[in-house]
Amino acid sequence: MIQAGETLSLIYRAVEELNEQLPPKDRLAAAAETPLLGDAGTLDSVQLVSLIVTTEELLLEVHGRHLSVADDRAFSRASSPFLTIGSFADYIDELLGEEDLG
């Protein structure tokens, strides 16, 4: 079981990894309200893929959880789970919760 707040910490680690590849002006702040996609977002599609994959990888490495975050459901929602770091974390917690129940 992943405790409250751990998912956010994991995404912050993924952000750190991504920031190493970004020019200083494009680096993301490690904060729940940091935008990822949408008008306020600064990531291009490849960078978003990198962030998602790195987060999936950290879930596996740190918690032994194999999760496919970016499935069809994620992209078909009225409100994208990738709008902000916080919404991304909430979506992962939701998927993990479903797995734990299921």
Place this chain on the structure above:
Amino acid sequence: MAKALGIITGARKGVGRYLAEHYLERGFAIAGCSRGETDLEAPGYHHRSLDVADEPQVKEFFRELRLRYDELAFLINNAGVASMNHVLLTPVPTVRRIFETNVMGSFLFSREAGKWMSRREGGRIVNVTTAATRWKLEGEAAYASSKAAVESLTQILSRELAPMGVTVNAVAPPLLRTDLTRSVPAEKLDELLRRQAIPRFGEMSDVANAIDFFLDPESRLVTGQVLYLGGV
């Protein structure tokens, strides 16, 4: 220092077995897989019996490997099945089995390898395809079209994984003496050989040589290519 790891699918026999031994000799650790068990026992060789199109099995295979190895240097998607038959006589389960192994297997292994490689120093993916995609052979509709899909997959993967430092290429052997050609009549094989610029059977070493080129660190700008051997 731990050896660099390479994964080879369909490593129990034929080209896959040859490649496993070839890269073990070159100092790599090799993780092979196939549906059946293997009799290959060598230091640095690990084998897992699995279905390459079974997502949970493939994920578990990668999870185990990642506990043992930090990096994945290369993946060779070699596992493949064929069936020769007239389209009008080909059952859907046969077509499904061919596409599951050849296309879905390559897709799944490439996806899992790409995730791993993208977080390290990049890597190399090589898919094995066939001259049959160019020859448009009667009787090979399912096999050749599945390999055409593998070629498209190769080219699109090369673009999607390029930003992560991963190159993706394919090698298309000419006629080889393998299980896949054993049931083809001799006169048909002669006819096919005559279509090649160099009309002889390919050897396992010819395939390995092409893959050596793709895996060479100097080949970092070589990606999205399908290399047809024998002048097909």
